[in-house]
Amino acid sequence: MNKYKQLQKESSALNILFIEDDEDLRLQSEKIFKTLFNQVDLATNGEEGLEKYLKFYEEKNFYYDIVITDIKMPKKNGIELTKDILKINKDQDVIVISAYEDSKYLIELINLGVNNFVQKPLLIDQLVEPLLSISKKINNSKEASEKVFLIENFVWDKEKKALIKKGKEVKLSSSETILLNLLINNPYITFSNEDIYNTIYSDKFDKELSIDSIKSLIKRIRKKIPTDMIKNIYGEGYRVNKDVFVDI
Structure with missing residues (x-):
């Protein structure tokens, strides 16, 4: 797989902001970026770029x-824009396009x-290389x-709502999955039997709360x-x- 195809695979869900005052370069680049990224937004200067950056987050x-x-x-050059963005989000990945005569700014x-x-x-x-690395x-x-x-x-996969042990998924019932997801996502909250019942059986209004069924669920899981x-x-x-969390 060549690097361009690798980049397409890695970048397809990502969103970028491209700030460039040269209209031809901006529009030509946009066509290429749209084949790579989920969303491509353009700005013609640093001031507009900062406005779009803030609006996107809002x-x-x-x-x-x-x-x-x-x-x-x-209006606002790339250095000023980068400073402003990094004040807002210190972890922002930025790629700077520079001409040869801009080298004096690179140290800054x-x-x-x-x-x-x-x-x-x-x-x-x-x-391609820096975009692939960042993606x-x-x-x-x-x-x-x-x-x-x-x-x-053990590992809990939040996206898949799955419990993994040594690379293999642990079989959980739907009730066990809901309960585990509730507890792991809220490690500082104590849930009553009624809380657990309302979460698991939220779509079954005619089902009566059974303390024994909650106890049985806890015992099984x-x-x-x-x-x-x-x-x-x-x-x-x-x-x-909380002692079961490796990274807490």
């Missing part, structure tokens, strides 16, 4: 995955934490954030999960034992 509640910016632009950008530079004239081949890093980070590591070689993972808080209900 609408989506997350930031662009990648920002690509030129240095020399009207490096000191800001930027380490991806592409020299003009801009060719897509020059962008892989982002995807690996997202994949890791979707997993909760537990003691005794305890045989499939790490030792002492579910704590019984006398008179209150159940909560997850």
Whole structure:
């Protein structure tokens, strides 16, 4: 698989903001970026770029995955824009497009934490390597954030709502899955029998609350999960034992 196809595979779910004042370059690049990324937004200068960056977060509640910016632009240059963006989101991945005469600015950008530079004239081949590297890093980070590591070689996959032990999925009933998901996602909350009932049987309004059925569910699931993972808080209900989390 060549690197361009690799990039298509890695970047298809990502969103980028491209800031460039040269109209021809901006529109030509947009056509290529749209074959690679989920969403491509354009800006003609740093001021507009910052506005779009903030608007994207307001609408989506997350930031662009990648920002690509030129240095020399009207109203607000790429260095000022990068500074503003990194103040808002210090983890933002930025690729800076620079001309040869911009080299005096690169140290300032490096000191800001930027380490991806592409020299003009801009060719897509020059962008493939840094885009592929950043896309892989982002995807690996997202994949890791979707997993909760537990003691005794257990892993909870938040996206799939699945319990894994040593690479193999543990068979859970739908009720067990709902309960485990509830407890793991809320490690600081104690849930009463009624809370658990309302979560599991939310679509069955005619089903009466049975304390015995909740106790039976807890007993069954305890045989499939790490030792002492579910704590019984006398008179209150159940909560997850935070000691089972490897990364907490």
